[in-house]
Amino acid sequence: MRMLDLGDGAVTIEFGETIDPALQARVAALDVAIAQAPVAGLIETVPTFRSLTVIYDPLQTTRAELDAALRPLIDAADHAPAVDGRHWRLPACYGGAFGPDLDEVATTAGLTPEAVVAAHSQTDYVVYMLGFLPGFPFMGDVPAPLQLPRRSEPRVRVPPGSIAIATGLTAIYPWESPGGWHLLGRCPVPLFDAGRDAPALLAAGDRVRFTPVPADEFAALAADLAAGRIDPQQWCTPAQEQA
Amino acid sequence: MSRLEIKSPGALASIQDAGRRGWRRIGVPWAGALAPHLLRIANTLVGNAAQAPAIECFDGGQQFVARDGAVRLAVAGNAQLEHLTADGRQPVAAWRSLTLAEGETLRVVHTGDGRLAVVAVLGLDGPPVLGSASTYGRAGLGGVDGRALQAGDGLPVADAPPTPELQLRSPPEADPGPIRVVLGPQADHFTAEAIDTFLATDFTITPEADRMGVRLSGPALTHRDAAAREIVSDATVPGAIQVPGNGQPIVLLVDGQTAGGYPKIATVISADLARLADRKPGQTVRFAALGVVEAEALARAAEQAVGDALRRIAPVGGEGMIDLDALYTRNLLSGIIDGREDD
Numbered sequence: 160m161r162m163l164d165l166g167d168g169a170v171t172i173e174f175g176e177t178i179d180p181a182l183q184a185r186v187a188a189l190d191v192a193i194a195q196a197p198v199a200g201l202i203e204t205v206p207t208f209r210s211l212t213v214i215y216d217p218l219q220t221t222r223a224e225l226d227a228a229l230r231p232l233i234d235a236a237d238h239a240p241a242v243d244g245r246h247w248r249l250p251a252c253y254g255g256a257f258g259p260d261l262d263e264v265a266t267t268a269g270l271t272p273e274a275v276v277a278a279h280s281q282t283d284y285v286v287y288m289l290g291f292l293p294g295f296p297f298m299g300d301v302p303a304p305l306q307l308p309r310r311s312e313p314r315v316r317v318p319p320g321s322i323a324i325a326t327g328l329t330a331i332y333p334w335e336s337p338g339g340w341h342l343l344g345r346c347p348v349p350l351f352d353a354g355r356d357a358p359a360l361l362a363a364g365d366r367v368r369f370t371p372v373p374a375d376e377f378a379a380l381a382a383d384l385a386a387g388r389i390d391p392q393q394w395c396t397p398a399q400e401q402a
Numbered sequence: 403m404s405r406l407e408i409k410s411p412g413a414l415a416s417i418q419d420a421g422r423r424g425w426r427r428i429g430v431p432w433a434g435a436l437a438p439h440l441l442r443i444a445n446t447l448v449g450n451a452a453q454a455p456a457i458e459c460f461d462g463g464q465q466f467v468a469r470d471g472a473v474r475l476a477v478a479g480n481a482q483l484e485h486l487t488a489d490g491r492q493p494v495a496a497w498r499s500l501t502l503a504e505g506e507t508l509r510v511v512h513t514g515d516g517r518l519a520v521v522a523v524l525g526l527d528g529p530p531v532l533g534s535a536s537t538y539g540r541a542g543l544g545g546v547d548g549r550a551l552q553a554g555d556g557l558p559v560a561d562a563p564p565t566p567e568l569q570l571r572s573p574p575e576a577d578p579g580p581i582r583v584v585l586g587p588q589a590d591h592f593t594a595e596a597i598d599t600f601l602a603t604d605f606t607i608t609p610e611a612d613r614m615g616v617r618l619s620g621p622a623l624t625h626r627d628a629a630a631r632e633i634v635s636d637a638t639v640p641g642a643i644q645v646p647g648n649g650q651p652i653v654l655l656v657d658g659q660t661a662g663g664y665p666k667i668a669t670v671i672s673a674d675l676a677r678l679a680d681r682k683p684g685q686t687v688r689f690a691a692l693g694v695v696e697a698e699a700l701a702r703a704a705e706q707a708v709g710d711a712l713r714r715i716a717p718v719g720g721e722g723m724i725d726l727d728a729l730y731t732r733n734l735l736s737g738i739i740d741g742r743e744d745d
Contacts, residue, residue: 163586163587163588164584164585164586164587164669164694165584165586165587165637165639165642165666165669166583166584166639166641166642166669166670166671166672166694166697167584167669167671167672167673167694167697167698167700167701168639168672168701169637169639169669171587171636171637173587173636176633176634177634178634202423202424203423203424203425203426203427204427205426205427205637205660205661206427207634207635207636207637207661208634208635208636209634209636210636210637212636212637212639214426214639217672217697217698217701217702218701218702218705221695221698222694222695222698223695288635288661289427289428289429290429290635290637290659290660290661291429291635291659291660291661291662292429292540292541292659293425293428293429293430293540293541293543294428294429295429297635334540334541336540351428351541353531353532353541353543358425358428358430358532359428359429362428363427
């Protein structure tokens with residue numbers, strides 16, 4: 160564990176330098192511990208793959224005081240049980256206009272498009288962190304045959320809802336944005352809504368699995384979601400039922 | 403109730419307050435005023451709560467018109483302003499409040515040697531989204547329909563009261579000194595020569611500079627090795643200086659992404675971030691490194707300076723009163739008292 164300076168208002172507590180569920184679990188445990196402890200001057204925490212950044216108000220506390228408050232929490236978090244996130248089964252419409260890179264990914268991986276969809280949708284992903292865009296989940300790990308470098312030419316516009324892969328990760332774009340990942344399909348569920356109590360659908364530590372749906376079902380789901388006839392929570396299953 | 407019509411948003415104008423906190427963990431940046439001290443001064447000059455939403459002008463060209471009644475506003479920043487009335491146009495000073503009669507216009511001609519000015523308007527409000535009215539366009543949060551201001555927008559504001567206008571004497575002066583940074587969190591991804599170069603070279607602000615961040619141009623900062631050019635993404639904060647593989651640094655600002663995969667050589671201290679954001683393309687910046695303890699002391703000193711400035715705000719002209727604080731400060735600073743400063 161290292162404590163890295165991030166200016167006069169933040170410190171990054173780094174547990175490692177790789178993408179690893181064990182590191183993510185330690186980050187989550189420390190995040191919970193800090194949320195439950197009164198830490199003077201704390202503004203917010205940002206969990207990532209391998210580190211937790213603690214943002215503080217330098218007018219309310221000092222780094223020395225903060226470090227002293229964090230040390231016992233870091234030590235305790237090392238022995239904390241893993242935080243079990245929620246489990247999601249999200250609908251995904253693969254291929255066609257929604258997944259313009261599916262065929263190319265299949266060719267590169269030496270698989271049929273059907274096999275790529277099967278491999279991508281039959282894997283349980285952990286949400287390592289949210290970032291890049293509001294509500295954007297970095298999830299992994301994708302099966303080895305689908306682990307490809309980013310596209311050599313990033314797209315200027317990736318449509319919202321796009322399900323994408325790059326390296327060992329998969330993600331869903333909540334917003335239209337530039338992006339260099341390979342697009343396999345589309346998820347109709349809005350990942351971010353500022354009007355919800357929890358604006359981001361997913362949280363670090365959640366588990367996600369995709370359920371392939373045909374285009375007509377995707378359209379019906381999208382329409383029902385837009386009209387408020389479906390609560391996205393319907394795709395969330397209590398962890399104990401899924402073990 | 404009066405309205406402030408946006409006749410022109412100029413280069414960029416958006417509603418900003420102190421920004422939203424607590425949502426970086428789900429990828430939502432703070433947004434908020436790039437120069438928080440200007441927000442607090444402008445709002446205090448106009449009679450609003452110091453952290454109320456106001457209009458951030460990024461570069462000049464903005465024009466604001468009073469509709470359905472008189473509007474009181476105030477500009478903080480070294481902007482050149484014009485007041486357009488039925489009688490023509492006259493220059494007006496920044497760092498004071500001003501009442502536009504119905505139909506009159508305030509024009510931000512330019513923002514001086516910098517990019518930032520804040521126009522506070524009495525009674526300007528905005529529904530908080532995730533705790534803040536600040537505009538963050540990428541996710542459509544805050545502001546007017548989640549976007550920057552457009553010509554034709556009409557913002558509901560208060561009718562101007564008959565109370566005296568307020569003025570800040572001896573406003574904060576531009577500090578031409580280096581932008582101070584704390585090295586890290588990934589300074590160890592760079593060669594010792596790269597760190598030396600980073601701290602001993604003038605970098606130029608490129609045209610790719612906005613509320614998200616500022617790309618700099620200068621001698622390439624060399625990573626320790628090829629593997630050190632990227633990291634597994636970790637959290638960023640406003641002020642973090644990323645260096646991608648091309649060796650050209652990028653300073654993230656308040657709209658910048660919350661995490662990133664480029665190593666961060668250093669982080670601009672909170673007390674100096676507004677000064678960096680205020681630099682124009684073509685201007686240069688020099689960095690100087692210090693420790694966290696010194697940076698925290700500078701944060702407290704900067705807060706003290708803003709508090710002192712807010713306490714110096716007083717009615718224009720003083721109605722026969724002598725503003726001893728201003729007299730004292732002005733004397734210390736320049737030894738000269740300009741009797742016409744209230745014009």
